[in-house]
Each structure stands twice: as C-alpha cells, then as structure tokens.
Amino acid sequence: MSTPNLHMILLAIFATFAVSTRCNMNQSPHGVALFIFGDSLADAGTNNYINTTSYFKANFYPYGETFFHYPTGRPSNGRLTVDFIAEYAKLPFIPPYVRLQEHGFMGGANFAGGGAGALVDTFQGLVSNLHMQLKQMEELEKILRKELGNEKAKTIISEGVYFICIGSNDYVARVADNPTPFQSISMEDYVGMGIYEVGGRKFAVMGVGQIGCVPGMRSSTRNGSCSDEVNKLAKLHNTALTAILPKLESQLQGFKYSYFDFYTALSE
Numbered sequence: 001m002s003t004p005n006l007h008m009i010l011l012a013i014f015a016t017f018a019v020s021t022r023c024n025m026n027q028s029p030h031g032v033a034l035f036i037f038g039d040s041l042a043d044a045g046t047n048n049y050i051n052t053t054s055y056f057k058a059n060f061y062p063y064g065e066t067f068f069h070y071p072t073g074r075p076s077n078g079r080l081t082v083d084f085i086a087e088y089a090k091l092p093f094i095p096p097y098v099r100l101q102e103h104g105f106m107g108g109a110n111f112a113g114g115g116a117g118a119l120v121d122t123f124q125g126l127v128s129n130l131h132m133q134l135k136q137m138e139e140l141e142k143i144l145r146k147e148l149g150n151e152k153a154k155t156i157i158s159e160g161v162y163f164i165c166i167g168s169n170d171y172v173a174r175v176a177d178n179p180t181p182f183q184s185i186s187m188e189d190y191v192g193m194g195i196y197e198v199g200g201r202k203f204a205v206m207g208v209g210q211i212g213c214v215p216g217m218r219s220s221t222r223n224g225s226c227s228d229e230v231n232k233l234a235k236l237h238n239t240a241l242t243a244i245l246p247k248l249e250s251q252l253q254g255f256k257y258s259y260f261d262f263y264t265a266l267s268e
Contacts, residue, residue: 033108033160034086034094035200037133040114041165042082045073046096047114052126056115075114081206082110082163097136105144108160111136117170130166134195141198157199165206165262167241171233172211196252203257205245207238209266238263 036042040058047057054060063071067078073096074080083093091107100109111133115123118130128136144153195203211217212230221227242259249255 031089031091031107033156034082034089034091034163035108035137035160035195036082036094036110036112036163037130037137038112038163038165038206039116039169040075040112041168041206042080042110042112042163043073043075043114043116044080044082044094044096044110044112046098046110046112046128048073049096049098050113050128052115056113056123056126058114081165082112085163097140100140100143105147109137109140112165115169116166117173118166119170122170122173127169137195138198154199158201160200161202161204162195162200163204163206167208167237168211168234171208171230171237172214172216196248196255201254201256203245203255204260205241205257206260207241207262208234209262210234213266234263 036044043058045059048059057073058064058075059071059073061071062077064074065077068074074083079087079093086092086094086107094108094110095103095106097109097111111128113128113133115127116129116133117123117127120129120131122129141153141157144156148156210226210231211234212227212232217227217230218224238261245257245259249257
C-alpha cells in the first residue's frame with residue numbers, strides 16, 4: 001500500500017472528528033481541539049526540549065527534508081499522521097505541549113515523545129512516558145481554566161478529540177531480555193480513564209504495528225527477516241486493547257472511540 005493511500009484510510013477513520021470540528025467552530029479559536037498522546041509516531045518535536053540522548057531525538061538531517069525542509073524534531077522525512085489529521089480538520093499543526101508558553105494554545109496540544117511507553121520504566125529517565133503525558137494534560141486543564149474561565153475550558157476539553165498511539169516501545173525495550181507479553185494494556189486503560197476524569201470524551205486510538213519488522217528488530221534475527229515472536233506480542237496487545245475499548249464505552253457515560261488497525265494497514 002502506498003503512503004498516500006494509507007493517509008486516505010487514516011483520514012476516513014477520523015472523518016467523524018473532522019465533521020465535529022466544522023460544526024463546533026465556536027468551541028476554541030481553531031475549532032474542536034486535538035490532544036495527542038503517544039510515541040515517535042506522533043512526536044512533533046517534544047524530545048527537542050527534554051534532557052535525553054540523540055537516540056531519542058530527530059532534530060538533525062535527513063529528518064524533515066521533504067516537507068518542512070529542516071528537522072523539526074518529527075521522526076519522519078515530512079509530516080506525521082497527526083499532521084495530516086490536523087490539516088484535514090482545518091486545524092494548525094499541533095505543537096508540542098512543552099512549547100505552550102512560546103506559541104500559546106493552538107488548536108490542541110501534542111504530548112507525544114519518541115521512545116515513550118505506556119509503562120513508567122520504559123526507557124525511564126530518557127523519555128516522556130504516558131503517565132507524564134497525562135500529568136501534563138492535567139496541567140493544561142488548569143492553565144485553560146485560569147486563562148479562559150471554567151466554562152470555556154470545560155467545553156474545549158469535553159469537545160476535544162484525544163488521539164492515543166502507544167505501546168510499541170514497551171515491547172521493544174524488553175523483548176531481548178524477556179520475550180513475553182507485558183501488561184501495558186492496564187496502563188492504557190488507566191490513562192483513558194484519567195483523561196475521562198479530566199473531561200475528555202472522544203478518543204481516537206491506534207493499535208501497535210508490526211514492530212517485529214522494524215529495522216532494529218530485523219537486525220537481531222539471523223537472516224534479517226521479521227521477528228515473528230515480537231509480532232505475536234503486537235497482535236496480543238491489539239487484541240487486548242480492542243477488548244478494553246468497548247468495556248470503557250459501556251462503563252463511562254459519553255465515552256466515544258475510533259480504533260485504527262495500524263498492524264493490518266502497515267502489513268499491507
């Protein structure tokens with residue numbers, strides 16, 4: 001599958017978000033807000049501003065060469081999935097939360113950081129894990145309440161869409177030592193409920209892709225092929241995740257979600 005076709009699938013999956021944005025332009029300066037949580041698949045430059053190693057940064061060539069024409073910190077040659085979603089929804093590119101003071105609130109906030117995991121001890125001390133990202137969301141809620149007032153802030157948060165793509169690094173960081181399933185799903189469940197408690201209601205969740213086929217994993221196999229064991233972990237993760245989402249929908253009033261099967265899309 002070509003990259004443009006994959007982007008079209010992603011845009012179709014999140015069409016509901018785009019429609020909601022156009023119908024609620026009075027909810028924030030740029031329409032319905034987009035709040036992004038995750039790892040390098042959604043990192044718009046967070047790791048440029050934290051104390052970490054070059055391994056977790058993308059602020060050098062050839063990153064950014066095809067669209068921005070300079071390295072923005074995105075682990076990509078151009079835009080990310082969340083950038084395409086923002087464009088389609090007529091939002092600006094959502095900047096990293098760590099640059100909030102520099103840019104102000106611009107249609108949402110991007111908390112994602114390369115290397116992040118759902119588990120606290122995944123690359124601990126080097127990345128902004130999902131627990132930290134949730135804490136930042138809580139901080140942002142307080143900032144919005146202070147600057148915009150309780151009612152306006154409540155509307156922005158409750159009408160916003162929460163995009164979550166996380167989990168790959170929890171397996172990659174451990175598979176060499178202990179190639180068994182890990183309990184990162186319970187952490188994602190916790191984070192989903194944490195965002196719900198802050199006021200979030202609309203969630204866009206992306207499953208884990210074929211992490212056994214990324215270069216770092218293929219280099220560890222004898223013939224450079226994909227690691228079937230690691231891919232099995234990804235499938236287990238996605239199975240558990242898709243089982244949790246409908247449970248949350250039934251337990252939490254107003255909870256709505258859209259799930260994107262990244263594993264199948266990537267394999268095609």
